[in-house]
Amino acid sequence: MGMTITEKILARAVGRESVAPGDLIMARVDFCLGNDITAPVAIDEFEKAGFEQVFDAARIALIPDHFTPCKDIKTAMLVKQMREFARRHEIEHYYDVGRVGVEHALLPEMGLVGPGDVVIGADSHTCTYGALGAFATGVGSTDLAGAMATGEVWFRVPASLRFVFEGELGPYVGGKDLILHTIGEIGVDGALYRAMEFTGPVIETLSMDNRQTMANMAIEAGAKNGIIAPDRITREYIEGRFRREPRYYESDADAAYEFEYRWRGEDIPLLVAKPHLPSNVARADELADTRIDQVVIGSCTNGRIEDLRAAAEVLRGQKVGRDVRCIVIPATQAIYQQAMDEGLVDVFLAAEAVFSVPTCGPCLGGHMGVLAEGERAVSTTNRNFVGRMGHVNSEVYLAGPYVAAASAIAGHVATPDQIQSRRAA
């Protein structure tokens, strides 16, 4: 019996010929990370347990991205604790304001994670790096503390689900629509404890930014990891970027999958997820009655350069609706610079959107765009749970960057085509 790419990476990490779903293993991690919410708890646990040294100061990233630039004294104290721990243990990859970016955009961009890696992060969206052909999964703070101390982490080897996307995508349809479609079909626990392997002609031509959007939201279906086998696009992305030796794995032809889903790209329209679950998926072009107060374009899901280009394409020469606040957040400093170089920032400012420093901020109702009671947002982020972006009686509609930008102009949930036809009329 063959193995899936997930099983092969885990077998390698535990030094075995093979592993099978259900096996409990202690695996070597190639890289681990935490942020300003989770790392302080990990540091407390690390120190409480009496560990004195980290396993490898070059394989740990501490990324204060959630509440930074620090929104209040409490968060400043959390980041200070991280900074001091990083100095004390000479953690190579600690990045402060001015260098920091949203962790799951920053690490791939810097070449700190890559194909064949086992990566754990004390952040649920660590699964993003599956786009590079890594096994990457979110864990808690205590897991991070254990990994920082020993370089190991326990896993139950997941069974794999295979998602085959055939055909081609329609205009404006991208990674966000593919993953929302998937979650809408299988539900928020449709891949519970499983590996989600994305493949097929649509994936083969999908850009690395869009692949990261897809893998990022595997957790919203309950998955342990999302993964895409490395190919030409992966190799081009990591060339001159990835700092270690890539290990390329792919699933065997006779690998076992618990289930296989097959969909056609042509059948997937522009989508949103309505409140209050990412599985509550609807067509974006049928929600013109849904008035909105705010749009957020950014995050570890859709804050990369292609997302900003998509938003700028729609916003160019347009104005954000007078009752809408549009907040655009590049995920990293490099993306910020690129957006300036390409003139995208001019487009956003001319459209009367605000262009922010990199931060997770509004995605989790942290800062930089918190919703009031009764307000509604369209957001390119990943969660629309009750109270996620602010007041318990606020609402979040999840969407890709094209729909978010079109909605900002229209003042209601809209697609780029609807904006254009309105312009023509």
Place this chain on the structure above:
Amino acid sequence: MAEQSMRGADEPQTTLEGRVWTFGRDVDTDLIIAARYLTMKEPEELAEHLMEDQDPEFPRKVQPGDILVAQENFGCGSSREHAPIAIKGAGVQAVIAKSFARIFYRNAFNTGLPILVSVEAADRIQEGDRIRADLAAGTIENLTRNESYQAEPLPEFMRELVSAGGLLPYLKAREQR
């Protein structure tokens, strides 16, 4: 709680008894403890906001010794360990559900919050029932309804984690071997 989490493998006291609060499916970690409170990390502080967005009065209603019983996918969403920390901080002894989201499941074991998976228990137990759970045997007795249910047995490795008192004591002990 500290004594409980440090309990050795050979000590028999694995039985919990308490009053039940019931929850539906897909209880996410933002609901358990909203992100606006993640600037805190002390159990008592976090406990003051446990399940607040579902029921603002819950932090005052829940009492030490209570047990939470939920439907599918309890703890979905973010990886925040603040969720099990808040639950433990409120003195909740255990969580029983039809299924748990995977990161919450890990976090519970790693931090010593007892959890049990039982479809039958989650179907039958009503809010306010008194139940007794034997963690080692995985049996759950409903004292109010005079019924009993079976939970899924824990894998050997998970039992080792529990008896070591959580992940870090387990790793520390292994390091010293």
